Amino acid sequence: MIFQKLKNLNYLLIFLLILLSFIGAAGLYSAADGSYQPWATKHLIRFYVFLLMAMVISIIDIKLIYKYSYVLFIISLLLLISVEIIGVLGKGATRWIRIFGLSIQPSELVKITIILSLAKFYNDIKFENIKKISYLFFPFLILITPFIFVVIQPDLGTSLSIIVLGIFILFFVGIRIWKFILGLILSVISIPIVLQFIKPYQRDRVISFLNPESDPLGQGYQLIQSKIALGSGGATGKGFLQGTQSYLEYLPEKQTDFIFTLIGEEFGFLGTIFIIALFILLIAVCYFISIKSFHSFGKILALGVASNIFIYVFMNIAMVSGLMPVVGIPLPLISYGGSVMLSIMISMGLVLNVDLNYNLKKLNNA
Amino acid sequence: MFYSEQKKQITTYNRRTFFLFLLKLSLFSAVGWRMYNIQILDSSKYKTLSKKNQIDLEIIFPLRGKIFDRNNILIAENEKVYDVYLIPENTKSINNTLNSLSKFIDIDFAKRRKIIELTSKVKKFEKIKIFENISWSILEKIETNKYNLEGIFIAEDHLRVYPYKEVFSHLLGYISKPNQTELSLPFISKMPDLDIGKEGLEKSFNPLLVGKAGQREIEVNSKGRIIREISKVDSIQGGELSLSVDLRIQEYAINLLKSYRAGSINVINIKNGEILCMASTPTYDANKIIKKPNKEYWESILSNSLSPLTNRSLQGLYSPGSTFKMIVAIAALKYGVINSNSTHSCSGKIEFGDRLYHCWKTNGHGKMDVTDAIKQSCDVFFYETSKKIGIDKIAKVAQDFGLGQIFDISMPNQKKGIIPSKKWKKTTLGESWYAGETLISGIGQGFVLTSPFQLAVMTSIIASNGKMIEPTIVKRKNVNFKTNTKYSKEIKIIKKAMFKVVNENKGTAFKSRLEDVKFAGKTGTSQVRSISLKERESDEFRKKEQEWKNRDHALFVGYIPYDDPQYAISVIIEHGGSGASTAAPIAKQVFNYIHKLDL
Secondary structure (H helix, E strand, O other), rough: HHHHHHOOOOOOHHHHHHHHHHHHHHHHHHHOOOOOOOOOHHHHHHHHHHHHHHHHHHHHHHHHHHHHHHHHHHHHHHHHHHHHHHHHHHHHOOEEEOOOOOOOHHHHHHHHHHHHHHHHHHHHHHHHHHHOOOHHHHHHHHHHHHHHHHHOOOOOOHHHHHHHHHHHHHHHHHHOHHHHHHHHHHHHHHHHHHHHOOOHHHHHHHHHHHOOHHHOOHHHHHHHHHHHHHHHHHOOOOOOOOOOOOOOOOOOOOOOOOOHHHHHHHHHHHHHHHHHHHHHHEEHHHHHHHHHHOOHHHHHHHHHHHHHHHHHHHHHHHHOOOOOOOOOOOOOOOOOOHHHHHHHHHHEEHHHHHHHHHOHHHOOOO | OHHHHHHHHHHHHHHHHHHHHHHHHHHHHHHHHHHHHHHHHHHHHHEEEEEEEEOOOOOOOOOOOOOEOOOOOOOEEEEEEEEEEEEHHHHOOOHHHHHHHHHOOOOOOHHHHHHHHHHHHHHOOOEEEEEEOHHHHHHHHHHHHHHHHOOOOEEEEEEEEEEOHHHHHHHHEEEOOOOOHHHHHHHHHHOOOOOOOOOOHHOOOHHHOOOOEEEEEEOOOOOOOOEEEEEEEOOOOOOEEEEOOOOHHHHHHHHOOOOOOOEEEEEEEOOOOOEEEEEEEEOOOOHHOOOOOHHHHHHHHHOOOOOOOOOOOOOEEOOOOOHHHHHHHHHHHHHOOOOOOOEEEEEEEEEOOEEEEEOOOOOEEEEEHHHHHOOOOHHHHHHHHHHHOOHHHHHHHHHOOOOOOOOOOOOOOOOOOOOOOOOHHHHHHOOOOOOOHHHHHHHHOOEEEHHHHHHHHHHHHHOOOOOOOOEOEEEEEEEOOOOHHHHHHHHHHHHHHHHHHHHHHOOOOHHHEEEEEEOOEEEEOOOOOOOOHHHHOOOOOOOOOOOHOOOOEEEEEEEEOOOOOOOOEEEEEEEOOOOOHHHHHHHHHHHHHHHHHOO
């Protein structure tokens, strides 16, 4: 049974994951000035441990996952809140919690459980009820509760991606477009209220994004440096380990949020397009699994995960190329960092699971 | 019905899946287009930017704070100097550059090797300091020939300078690069190349004097040339320090001491505790330590057996000799062992246990009361007296008068000295106290060890009728010291005796008296070796010129004017002979000088 399942796993998806993580390791090797320490080795070890975990998730009975979707959401929400409380009790804001020797950002996990909860919710209700405003209340609650806790952390990037993720899923299940427009208008009206939550440094980020030259040494400085590194890479790049900008320590967080810049400098336009193409392929595979699935739970789940990955990748590349403010979003499987890797691999395990169970007609509480 | 609902749902899913995928694809296209713009279309622009664009962060060292004497005369300042730097990247060959440079400045083989070694250790574009503090003539030559000197440039620096050279060295100390342990101090760790105070006030006031570093962000091209300054935060010069010391008195004291091999003079303003003079010889010139190369000078200091680095005023320990007799007398009067009329007869020696204890006057002083005993410094009187008080009470009084103590005057490495007691001997030597040792201690010999500065403080307390003088090295406004009334009666008697020491015939310092302003004091002569009976009996002994290191230390403590004491002094001349013949005349000169200054 288990071997049968393992045999039927979507190995194209797994191959794409392995390829991306190796590209990440190469970038991290270069970021450390041609050394496996301190990032590249750890990156690969994490990847393989989490890949194993993803495969375990993929063979769990999907009914079990379906059954406990809300419970998992509540658990991840509690983790998120506990980070908040620890932050208040301890010294200053924190986004991390240590579990089993791993620093975990509950806000990353919460995105997965949001997808699960919304998938379960829309799997359960009748199609005609989707139109009803009253049925929007519960999904709204699922989205807005974690959103608030992430905003006050404050984590601009993640809170933004939670909202975009919610819009993608709600759109997918058939919510009318005018409702999104209404929601947009309502949120624009509520911006003054939100601004009270936003800390001065976040406001500075937005301002510096709008005019990078105004603050050449702050956020704008990072953007200028990032663009110089990317641009000087040209069509084919300076070659592996030949990047100069990154070595000269001009780029902060080059191993996390700005790893794409480093790769772009060393491998040029070819390298960056190749990575974008790989992610498009990865997302397309998830879409394919979504279309293939017979049940709404699987469809929504696979599409939600695809959207989540899309948001990461798009925001990160838009950020380092100066299309978006520097909000601190990593590039999945390539940036260094265990938390995002963990959440991505959990979600990949779920998609693999959906893929194995595509032919189930309907999932029910019964 | 159910079926059609499901079909509708599937249709919605498929339509929206398609739409979402299209949306994501177009958004990816947008970032792809963006990358195309940056990496293909604008690539040449960014390539030139990337070549130029190296941003360096330069730390601007703060100027060290100035130090003034009490009359705002600069005694520590910073002088502009010029250093020669080499940037290896800018030379065609380091050897060629050094060859050209050697026409103007002497580069020996060792120096050349060191420079080349250094260049291999740092990054090519980093500058290396190869010469410090070059002379004007060399500066001119290098500047006029700079086009032939690739990779060489000159930069301004500041050198700590002490205009009065050796006069304040023991007080101020000097500065130097921090060592490994000092690098862990928070304000130093960020600037490992910044000199910090290593001794004296430079050390203890380093946090005040060091100032705050600034920084400069500069964009440099690949040649290391500065293209523009991005930001600059100026450094803030360290705070200023005004000492209580008077340059004139300090300089005068140092010059007096120069006639002897080693000694110390300390002057305290009794009214407010300000230290006006803390002179110690032999001394050193801190400028020569700071100015590199200093190896030769260091070696000459370290090989000097008189150890010029020691600040004798605070770190030199001597038997106080007869200057200790005031303490014994106060203790004796206080604890009722004697009164002002009690007398002892001095026959030149007394026997105690199985030993003879000699008075400095071989034939004896005759009948002595406490005033006479201090005036003529009769040893036998104090043998008899201390025998009766016991060592512990003497120690108690000595402590009350500042002996055996360290003072809160921001001077590092003060020595406590020894004020012996029964407990002290038990704990440090593990032996019990012998009564004979009390006799020896009673004339300030034996275990008793004090620093010259402690004696000055002791004298200040006596002169001020028991005020708890808190000395200071930093200029001070008026203060009110608490008065310890415990010894008021006793001090009065002692002060009368101290007046007679200087101003009455037969007083040990009578020859050193001043006519227009009268001072009081006490001489002391402390033995550095025991004198054998045979030597004592031969007349030749006193006349004979002793070997320098076997000669007695000469001491004098005193205050002026006698009726309203303003200044206290302690003088010690190492192996200077007797206090009366050597130390007292020096005190007289200093007092006379201060009096004429009319502060």
